[in-house]
Amino acid sequence: MTLQSNKIMFPASPKFTLHVARPSSSSSHRFIRVFGKSRGTGRIYGCYYNSAARPAAQSAAVSGHSLSMSTTSSPPDDRREGHLRQQRRLIKESSSSSSCEDFLTSKVLLRMVGGLLLLSVAISLYLGNYYHVQFQDHTEITKMQKKDNFVRRGEDKPSVIRDSHATNTQTITEADNTMPHTIHESVVFESIIKRVKWTEEQCNNIPDHHIDTLTKSLQKATDLPPLPERGVALALERWLLKDNDNNKQQSQGEVAAINNDDENYPTCYLPPPKSCDVTTYTLVIMSHTTERLEAFMDPLTVMVDSWPGLTEIIIVWNSHRTTLTSVIDEKQKQYATKLLSWDADPNHPLRIFFSLEEGLANNLLNRYHPRIQPKNQAVIYFDDDGPFFSKEAMVDSGLEMWRRNSNVQVGAFPRNIRYLSSRMKEAGKKGLQESIDIVTNSVHGDSGATYPPFTPFCRNATGDHVEYNYFSFPDYNAHMLLPSGSILHRNFLCFIWHPAFEELRNWVVHHKTMPDDMTVSTLVSHLSGRAPRTVPQKINTVNPGRRLTEDPSEIYADSANILIPNQSHRRLLWKNPNWAKWREEAINSILNYFGAIHPGTVGWCAGTQYSQDHHKHHYECKPEKPSLSMLPWLKEGGVGFDHCPSNERVLNTIKAAEKQMQKDMEEDKLTSFCGECKFKNLFTCQERVKYLIDNYNNNPVEAKKNTIKDDENCKKK
Numbered sequence: 109m110t111l112q113s114n115k116i117m118f119p120a121s122p123k124f125t126l127h128v129a130r131p132s133s134s135s136s137h138r139f140i141r142v143f144g145k146s147r148g149t150g151r152i153y154g155c156y157y158n159s160a161a162r163p164a165a166q167s168a169a170v171s172g173h174s175l176s177m178s179t180t181s182s183p184p185d186d187r188r189e190g191h192l193r194q195q196r197r198l199i200k201e202s203s204s205s206s207s208c209e210d211f212l213t214s215k216v217l218l219r220m221v222g223g224l225l226l227l228s229v230a231i232s233l234y235l236g237n238y239y240h241v242q243f244q245d246h247t248e249i250t251k252m253q254k255k256d257n258f259v260r261r262g263e264d265k266p267s268v269i270r271d272s273h274a275t276n277t278q279t280i281t282e283a284d285n286t287m288p289h290t291i292h293e294s295v296v297f298e299s300i301i302k303r304v305k306w307t308e309e310q311c312n313n314i315p316d317h318h319i320d321t322l323t324k325s326l327q328k329a330t331d332l333p334p335l336p337e338r339g340v341a342l343a344l345e346r347w348l349l350k351d352n353d354n355n356k357q358q359s360q361g362e363v364a365a366i367n368n369d370d371e372n373y374p375t376c377y378l379p380p381p382k383s384c385d386v387t388t389y390t391l392v393i394m395s396h397t398t399e400r401l402e403a404f405m406d407p408l409t410v411m412v413d414s415w416p417g418l419t420e421i422i423i424v425w426n427s428h429r430t431t432l433t434s435v436i437d438e439k440q441k442q443y444a445t446k447l448l449s450w451d452a453d454p455n456h457p458l459r460i461f462f463s464l465e466e467g468l469a470n471n472l473l474n475r476y477h478p479r480i481q482p483k484n485q486a487v488i489y490f491d492d493d494g495p496f497f498s499k500e501a502m503v504d505s506g507l508e509m510w511r512r513n514s515n516v517q518v519g520a521f522p523r524n525i526r527y528l529s530s531r532m533k534e535a536g537k538k539g540l541q542e543s544i545d546i547v548t549n550s551v552h553g554d555s556g557a558t559y560p561p562f563t564p565f566c567r568n569a570t571g572d573h574v575e576y577n578y579f580s581f582p583d584y585n586a587h588m589l590l591p592s593g594s595i596l597h598r599n600f601l602c603f604i605w606h607p608a609f610e611e612l613r614n615w616v617v618h619h620k621t622m623p624d625d626m627t628v629s630t631l632v633s634h635l636s637g638r639a640p641r642t643v644p645q646k647i648n649t650v651n652p653g654r655r656l657t658e659d660p661s662e663i664y665a666d667s668a669n670i671l672i673p674n675q676s677h678r679r680l681l682w683k684n685p686n687w688a689k690w691r692e693e694a695i696n697s698i699l700n701y702f703g704a705i706h707p708g709t710v711g712w713c714a715g716t717q718y719s720q721d722h723h724k725h726h727y728e729c730k731p732e733k734p735s736l737s738m739l740p741w742l743k744e745g746g747v748g749f750d751h752c753p754s755n756e757r758v759l760n761t762i763k764a765a766e767k768q769m770q771k772d773m774e775e776d777k778l779t780s781f782c783g784e785c786k787f788k789n790l791f792t793c794q795e796r797v798k799y800l801i802d803n804y805n806n807n808p809v810e811a812k813k814n815t816i817k818d819d820e821n822c823k824k825k
Contacts, residue, residue, distance in 0.1 A: 290599075291378040294351070297344040297608065300634050300702075303562060304341035307703040311566035318531035319570055326573040326696055329689035330620050335701035337567055339611065340634075347608035370607045374478075378635060379597035383485055383514035384752035388417045389507060390482035390598075394424040394475040395492035398435050401443035407496040412457065415499050416757060417507070421458040422480050423447070426470045429462055471617060472624040475591070478601040486510060487601075491592045495521075500647035502593060504736055504758045509643050509712070510595045512741060512751040517632045517640040519594035522586030522709060525695060526575040527563075535563040539707025540585055543639060544727070548715035551747050559638055562704035567696075574699065576692045583642050583711030584727035588629035588695075593645065596632070603635055604628060612701060621687070623694040630698050630705075639706040646733040648807050649765065715747040716740050735769075735807075736762045772809040780824030781812050793822035 336342070350370070391411065393404050411418055425432070432448055435441035450458040463474045474480075475489065486507060490496055497506075497520055510518040527533045542560040549557070566572045605613070609631065616627050633639055684690075699705050713719040713729035718738060720730050731738075740746030742758060783794035793815055800811040816823045 290380055293376040293378075293603070293606070294348060296376075296378050296603075296635055297348055299637065301341045301344050303634070303637075304338045304703045307562070307564040307566075308338060310564040311569040311703075314531065314566065314569060318529065321530040322528050322571055322573070324528065325571070326693070327689065329686060329693040332615070332619055334693075334697040335612065335615050337700050338703035339701050340609075340703070343611055344608055347606075373607055374602060376602035376606055377599055378603075379485070379515050379599040381513070381515045382751060383511050383597065386485050386511055386514070387755075388419045388484050389486035389488055389503075389595075390420040390422060390484040391418060391488045391490065392422045392424060392475050392480065392482070393490050393492055394426060394472070396426040396431070396470065398431060398437070398440040398444050400492045401440060401447060403494060404490065404492045404496070405443055405447060407494070408458070411499075415503055417503060419457055420483055422482060423451075423458060423460045424463060424475045424477075424480060425460050426463045426474055428464055472622050473604065473613060473616065473627075476596075476601050476604045476624075476628060478598075478605055480601075482598045482601075485514070485598055487596050487598050489591045489594045489596070491590075495592055495645075497593045497645055498647060498649075500649055500736060500761075501643065501645060502595075504761060505647055505712075505739055505742070506593070506595055506643045508739075508741055508752075508755060508758060509641055509748075512748050513641045514597045515636045516638050517589055517594060517596055517600075517629060518643060519589035519640060520643050520645045521590035521593045522581050522583070522640070522642050523588050523590060524577040524580060524582050524585060524708075525587040525699075525705065526577050528574060529570060529572055531570070532563050532565075532572065532574075536585075536705075536707060539563060540710075540727075543707050543710050544714055547710045548747055551715070551745075551750070560707050562634075562706050564704050565699045565702075567700045573696045574692075574705075576688070576695050578688070578691070581645065583644075583709070583713065583729045585708035586640070586642060587705060587708060588626055589640050589642075590625050591628075596628075600632055600635070604631060612698075615697070619690075619694055619697075621690045621694050623691065623698065626695050626698050630702060633706045634702055634704075639709050641712075642709045643712050644729070644732070644734055644739075648731070648733045648735045712739060714740075735765060737766060769807070769809070772807075772813075781816065782822055782824045785822050787815065787819050787822055793819070796822070 391408075393408075395401070395404065408421065412421070432444045435444045447458075447460070450456045451460045461480045463470065463477075466479055468474050468477060468479070488502060488506075501520055506518060506520060527536055539560040539562075546557045546559065565574075603609070612627065612631070616622060616624055629640060711719060711727060711729045713734075716738070718729055718731070718734065720728050722728070736742055736758070741748035741751070742762060743749060744754075781793070783792060783797070785793045787793045787796040796815045796818075797806075797808065797811040800806040800814055801808065804811075806814060812822075
């Protein structure tokens, strides 16, 4: 490289010459304009390294201070002409000499524009999230309103809040605290803690004659460790302490210690003791396989057409959506297609809640998850394989009982827990009698009496354990309700999935029997401080024109066309010889966790002539299948009738049934029936009548008519 005046020559690069334009002498800047020219293309490359050098360079270019741009090989004759041509080009190129400045300026502008774009995106996201949180109830309700075109419209939609348990933004029903007599969760939790402490005192002071009175010992049936004794008190105390600390920190402007999942969970409120204004209800069925679609969809068709007040059906689907969209079996495919069409139809009350898509795992407790958002306060449950009880049993009888007892679980499928220790037997008997007295003395309203205490369960002190009785469905002295035919206030859903009971839910999920039914019944009874209420499974109705079949499994049992389900699924459970032991282990662990058990249910017939007291205070209701007119809360002057305004539709149904019964009685007097005659040469006609009464819910007059209809030989000659 050689330097000739202001020209820098590159011998190794004969095709390129670098030129330097000096700044004016007055300029204090050292940076100058440097540019180069490619000999082959004539393209000029240059840049100002300082904006102050720009005027000097332009001046130098014009006045000739700049070195000629000609190449070393330019002929002498052309020097002047070339010099002028280069000056003109320099002047022209000087207009673009600010390219570096422009480039730098453009970079700044681009960064500013980019920053503004990012800021606008952030603001949009923030406003979108704010809108979603603040107005989520409106958006979610809008989706639910697609089902509100159904002829029987429901109640006001529940309020919703954001729930951070799911990966996507989900909603969870806020417990309704606008109703009268609702109780805040902290009050409920403190009452449970107080009960646990009381039971602990009782267990620590058991008289000697009540120790070692068990007739057998409890055998461990699974590898799952039992729940800690009276562990519910510790769990609730931790929650209350954490919640109080969080509130204190928030009031002081500090960061809350409670995690986001717990913080975003809504406050739960115990429902009121009565919900007399409720006339509509939600029906919930949980399933996961297309094999059971037929079992519950056929009854649902009847329910939608004939059950008054049914404004919503929620199918909790605990499997992937593809199990409904990709079905191989042709018959199951037809039912799956029909179910999906119901879900898509805005005029049908059914909607499908896909648990997995809502961030939930396959869990039997999903049917009780507040995220299913039932729009009605009353929620009726059925298993996907039944049994499905009649309209008379569930709506006319069950819902009316629930309206008068909405702070407890009401159901038609009760189970009994047998006590083994003498102490628990005595305490349970006393508590049951006190409960009966309270109910029967509350003819015209709640007497305000204090309900009897729960029976302490003292595993460590005395080795207490109980037996699970799966042989009967007692009206009296039942301690839990199976899901089918049970009714719950939707506020209980908030409690069942409350973070304070996470330990209990995790244990249920990991136990071999997944005892959600035991858990829900026990938890609800401790929340309310009362036992469930039972209603009859079957109601005797009048329908003399009904043609009966010989095979009881051929589905329909009474005027409401109620399905008698195929029980093969439940029979499969019994094929495992350890099933009974597993269930017994489960109920003992759950009772031990709460430390006590309620006194037992009061039968539907309490305070009537249909209540029978056998030896050893063993109560039962007879008949097992009463008519609606026999139910005291539906009969003027009966126990519970005045607790809520009467339902005119139910009263009219009872009047029509009584009128039909009177007509049948008069016809029966004119009918000659031969009870001792042979029915189809198999057994007596009277035995056939009894069979129809016991198995087909016939009343006596109806049974005689149907027997004669099936065999004229049963009519007296």
